[in-house]
Amino acid sequence: MSGSLYPCIIGGEKIVSADGKVFKDINPADTGDIVAEFPLLSRQDAVRAIDVAREAQAKWAVTPVPERGRILVKAAQILEGEADELARLLTREEGKTLAESRAEVARAVSIFRFYGVMGYRLRGEFTPSAEPNTHIFTLREPLGVVSIITPWNFPIAIPSWKIAPALICGNAVVFKPASYTPLIAYRIVDALQRSGLPPGILNFITGPGSTVGSELISSPKIDAISFTGSLEVGEEIKRAAGARNIRIQLELGGKNPAVVLDDADIDRAVEMVVRGAFGLTGQACTATSRAIVLDSIAGEFEKKLVERVKRIKVGNGLVEGVEMGPVVGEKEMNKILDYIQVGVNEGAKLLLGGKRLTGPEHSKGYFVEPTIFTDVNPDMRIAQEEIFGPVLAIMRAHSFDEAIELANKIEYGLSASIFTRSLPRAFEFINRVQAGVVKINKPTTGLEPHVPFGGYKKSSFGMMREQGETALDFYTKIKTVYLGY
Numbered sequence: 001m002s003g004s005l006y007p008c009i010i011g012g013e014k015i016v017s018a019d020g021k022v023f024k025d026i027n028p029a030d031t032g033d034i035v036a037e038f039p040l041l042s043r044q045d046a047v048r049a050i051d052v053a054r055e056a057q058a059k060w061a062v063t064p065v066p067e068r069g070r071i072l073v074k075a076a077q078i079l080e081g082e083a084d085e086l087a088r089l090l091t092r093e094e095g096k097t098l099a100e101s102r103a104e105v106a107r108a109v110s111i112f113r114f115y116g117v118m119g120y121r122l123r124g125e126f127t128p129s130a131e132p133n134t135h136i137f138t139l140r141e142p143l144g145v146v147s148i149i150t151p152w153n154f155p156i157a158i159p160s161w162k163i164a165p166a167l168i169c170g171n172a173v174v175f176k177p178a179s180y181t182p183l184i185a186y187r188i189v190d191a192l193q194r195s196g197l198p199p200g201i202l203n204f205i206t207g208p209g210s211t212v213g214s215e216l217i218s219s220p221k222i223d224a225i226s227f228t229g230s231l232e233v234g235e236e237i238k239r240a241a242g243a244r245n246i247r248i249q250l251e252l253g254g255k256n257p258a259v260v261l262d263d264a265d266i267d268r269a270v271e272m273v274v275r276g277a278f279g280l281t282g283q284a285c286t287a288t289s290r291a292i293v294l295d296s297i298a299g300e301f302e303k304k305l306v307e308r309v310k311r312i313k314v315g316n317g318l319v320e321g322v323e324m325g326p327v328v329g330e331k332e333m334n335k336i337l338d339y340i341q342v343g344v345n346e347g348a349k350l351l352l353g354g355k356r357l358t359g360p361e362h363s364k365g366y367f368v369e370p371t372i373f374t375d376v377n378p379d380m381r382i383a384q385e386e387i388f389g390p391v392l393a394i395m396r397a398h399s400f401d402e403a404i405e406l407a408n409k410i411e412y413g414l415s416a417s418i419f420t421r422s423l424p425r426a427f428e429f430i431n432r433v434q435a436g437v438v439k440i441n442k443p444t445t446g447l448e449p450h451v452p453f454g455g456y457k458k459s460s461f462g463m464m465r466e467q468g469e470t471a472l473d474f475y476t477k478i479k480t481v482y483l484g485y
């Protein structure tokens, strides 16, 4: 099936590339299914999008904030009204199961609603002064033009949680989605346009990271960059933006631990580790990629885990009963299979899986078996590096202290969970674990939109968290006013 050509949007106008070049948006569960085609824009197009955004932003900055909020709430309503179709599209484009897509679309709706309501709550501070007849207050002002660059793994939620706060704060945006998932991204822009967002405030450009993306990080006309993606590109942005001293927010990789103590409800721990490790095909920055299990219960935990994982039905996410979809592309699949080989070569014991699935249900897509390694030691590459696929490494600890030490012995620090019935141990874990998100008796995955999100160590860069009201700090600068009367 061949897909229709969709446009990019600059200044409210639909555009394609000057030389007519396009790229294909392919269903990873069935590579014969071309979901859409999108323009392969050039660096010059990105330059134009930034100029157009800069020109449009001044008027948006003085648009009353509740009016900006009204547009976001309207977009939430549009997305909600189209939720079922969007979820199917998301599954076709990215591969996750329909249930996972529905949850992600619902999250995008909540995000637009939440920041829409912020139209009435974009507050500063009003404080007493040490001087007589003086009031002090603070105002929030927009930054100007923001580059938003996003990955493919949450292709509607992540753009939404960056675009919505950027807009409510009065910024104009140039948005580049990942090339695996441009259509669901286009639908966000389309919903905002239909909600009355003025032309030029949200510009949508597709094309290679190395040209279009590179302009979005190096242009002197950009005031801030919000990026989610790999550590490698994050490092490049740090170098490019550091030289110009602009505000950046980088949300990068994870290698998240689930610690299972000897007083845990083992059945629940198994279920939650399965959800964290193999839900979303393990392609979540918050995925559980390490299970750190106390020695005394490790045998029982592993046995129950293997039994449960054997029952995971892998297939096209649109099919009823499928629990795990394909990985997003051939390159990503090969990287995962290479890591599995690395684990075997390093001497870890392969408990389950390890291969590409190629039977009749799987031959057209990029399917990898849910894979479990045990006897993993903390220095192995499979215990340290982000694999970004359905691969779980089990490590044994002799004590609670050793489990925390193993959890922290890593350069990442995004999310971490613990399974225990002990409140004191849960609190000790909360205090000692080096992670930006901590879950007790819950999977490492799964976030709510109204609270801050971000990691410790190499998982995040930039002092300001995403999501919740905290996100407003990134997208505004504070002006302090001393009013004498």
Ligand code: NAD
Pocket: 149, 150, 151, 152, 153, 154, 176, 177, 178, 179, 208, 209, 210, 212, 213, 214, 217, 228, 229, 230, 231, 233, 234, 236, 251, 252, 253, 254, 284, 285, 386, 388, 414, 455, 459
């Ligand atoms: P990626 O870094 O390859 O790409 C992310 C985006 O950057 C894409 O839009 C890409 O086109 C663009 N890009 C690539 N090269 C660029 C360049 N030189 N200049 C500017 N832009 C460029 O990442 P990915 O493969 O799309 O996503 C997977 C990664 O994202 C994983 O490492 C995962 O952990 C991370 N991630 C992190 C979070 C988080 O919140 N911490 C959430 C989701 C995903």
